[in-house]
Amino acid sequence: MDRRRRAESCDKNINMLNKLFQWLNRAHPRVMQKAEKTLKTLPGVDARMEQEFASMLRELEPALKPYAREFPAYAELPARGVDRELLLDELEQLNARERGKWQEGFVSGAVYHGDTTYIDFLNRVYALNSQSNPLHADVFPSTSKFEAEIVSMTARLLGAGATPQNDANEIVGTVTSGGTESILLAMKTYRDFAREKKGITAPEIIAPVSAHAAFDKAAQYFNLKLIHIPLRDDMRADVDAARRAITKNTIALIGSAPCFPYGTIDPLEELSELARAHEFGFHTDACLGGFVLPFAEKLGYPVPPFDFRLRGVTSMSADTHKYGYAAKGTSVVLYRGRALRHYQYYTAADWSGGLYFSPTFAGSRPGALSATAWAAMVSIGAQGYLDATRVILETATKIKNGLRAIPELKILGEPLWVIAFASDKLNIYQVMDAMTKRGWSLNGLHKPAAAHIALTQRHTLPGVAERFNNDLRDAVAYVKAHPEDKGEMAPVYGLAANLPLRGVVSDLLKRYMDVLYKV
Numbered sequence: 001m002d003r004r005r006r007a008e009s010c011d012k013n014i015n016m017l018n019k020l021f022q023w024l025n026r027a028h029p030r031v032m033q034k035a036e037k038t039l040k041t042l043p044g045v046d047a048r049m050e051q052e053f054a055s056m057l058r059e060l061e062p063a064l065k066p067y068a069r070e071f072p073a074y075a076e077l078p079a080r081g082v083d084r085e086l087l088l089d090e091l092e093q094l095n096a097r098e099r100g101k102w103q104e105g106f107v108s109g110a111v112y113h114g115d116t117t118y119i120d121f122l123n124r125v126y127a128l129n130s131q132s133n134p135l136h137a138d139v140f141p142s143t144s145k146f147e148a149e150i151v152s153m154t155a156r157l158l159g160a161g162a163t164p165q166n167d168a169n170e171i172v173g174t175v176t177s178g179g180t181e182s183i184l185l186a187m188k189t190y191r192d193f194a195r196e197k198k199g200i201t202a203p204e205i206i207a208p209v210s211a212h213a214a215f216d217k218a219a220q221y222f223n224l225k226l227i228h229i230p231l232r233d234d235m236r237a238d239v240d241a242a243r244r245a246i247t248k249n250t251i252a253l254i255g256s257a258p259c260f261p262y263g264t265i266d267p268l269e270e271l272s273e274l275a276r277a278h279e280f281g282f283h284t285d286a287c288l289g290g291f292v293l294p295f296a297e298k299l300g301y302p303v304p305p306f307d308f309r310l311r312g313v314t315s316m317s318a319d320t321h322k323y324g325y326a327a328k329g330t331s332v333v334l335y336r337g338r339a340l341r342h343y344q345y346y347t348a349a350d351w352s353g354g355l356y357f358s359p360t361f362a363g364s365r366p367g368a369l370s371a372t373a374w375a376a377m378v379s380i381g382a383q384g385y386l387d388a389t390r391v392i393l394e395t396a397t398k399i400k401n402g403l404r405a406i407p408e409l410k411i412l413g414e415p416l417w418v419i420a421f422a423s424d425k426l427n428i429y430q431v432m433d434a435m436t437k438r439g440w441s442l443n444g445l446h447k448p449a450a451a452h453i454a455l456t457q458r459h460t461l462p463g464v465a466e467r468f469n470n471d472l473r474d475a476v477a478y479v480k481a482h483p484e485d486k487g488e489m490a491p492v493y494g495l496a497a498n499l500p501l502r503g504v505v506s507d508l509l510k511r512y513m514d515v516l517y518k519v
């Protein structure tokens, strides 16, 4: 089958499946789950879906594996080591192919600073520390100095008092490998705290639907029940729904500053007071905003209280590897009081390998990444972060004005610099595809169908905001004129967004990851 025919037949099948599923979806979710299981056991259905998936993934594979033909692949160790210079040359080529796209500001999020001389500086710091491992604090005491200072600098930025009165109100924390680890650790900490202090054995956490998927991952990994609460029209969490979701098993409530999909900040003051009144934890996820909001506030932008200045906030996550401008692989998790942090730590007093302790999930850890995060923060300083925030927010104003000038599009909520847009008239995924054709890499969102751009320093370069606005105007005009052009990814997003059978979508995502691991 040629590509076009395959796409059409795929479309037809998807439409048919969609109709069936939409009909089923009106039934109760439990019935749906059962229906999904039954449907998959029907002879031929699983095989049909398998075929459908396989053909979709075959189409995506060339884009995911662009080097298959040009560069040698190593399915097993080369018998003799490859010459270092040759390898470096190959790595330079690969880097050169990928650099342009993010360097020139075509990518949402991903690379948050990206200036060449700055990267060179971070690389030198990394090189000096590449052998260090905070697990061996006696051999590498410099690493524990870096990590203690990263935590302290982040805490002070996020509302820790200069002189804590006691252990209970001191803001403490650890360096982690990324936002996900910070979140997983905080949730594990609340679970263990609640089990020991309150005897809660069936713990529940409450999070807005816009909270990062890492909370769902934490719930899966640590056997927590995650209760999702909806957003109001302004794309911020519904406080009344949070109140109704509380049970005697609630161990923590979550809010984002801001949330990943829409860049909006939840009503954290009300939510954290709710948690305080009921005496369970409140986590502000500031992975995205931790190194932006404190400076946006200084610049006079409307930033509601979000950090430890709120009495109810008992933990926070803030990503040094996003707007902290460190190399990828570090984040900070913070707690109110040392006692809470103790529930994160792991210790083994009886191991034959000796006394063992480790603050986070990993054992050995890359000390060089901590050194790099420390050097990023110290070299940039408060003034540097303020300046970076200023230009990013000015760029955001340009982009928001551009969006407001396109009548077919609407901005969701009132974001600062992570800007989601949707359309009542057009298929937003087709608009996204048209933007992809123009070189852009945006994030697709669903429920509701939307796209977003997370603005970084790459977008503050001269001409980038103007290019975005022009390309978006052209993309919308193209989709209006060519509704029949379904695009490359639009059908996939359409499928993923509309299939009520979430298990099927999960299967598809697992197969996608399988493709990534193909040599």
Ligand SMILES: *Cc1c(COP(=O)(O)O)cnc(C)c1O
Residues within 6 Å of the ligand: 178, 179, 180, 181, 183, 212, 214, 256, 258, 259, 260, 285, 286, 287, 288, 319, 331
């Ligand atoms: C990026 C992000 C995370 C997860 O961070 P990773 O570093 O990708 O693990 C969590 N929450 C929010 C709001 C984020 O933007």
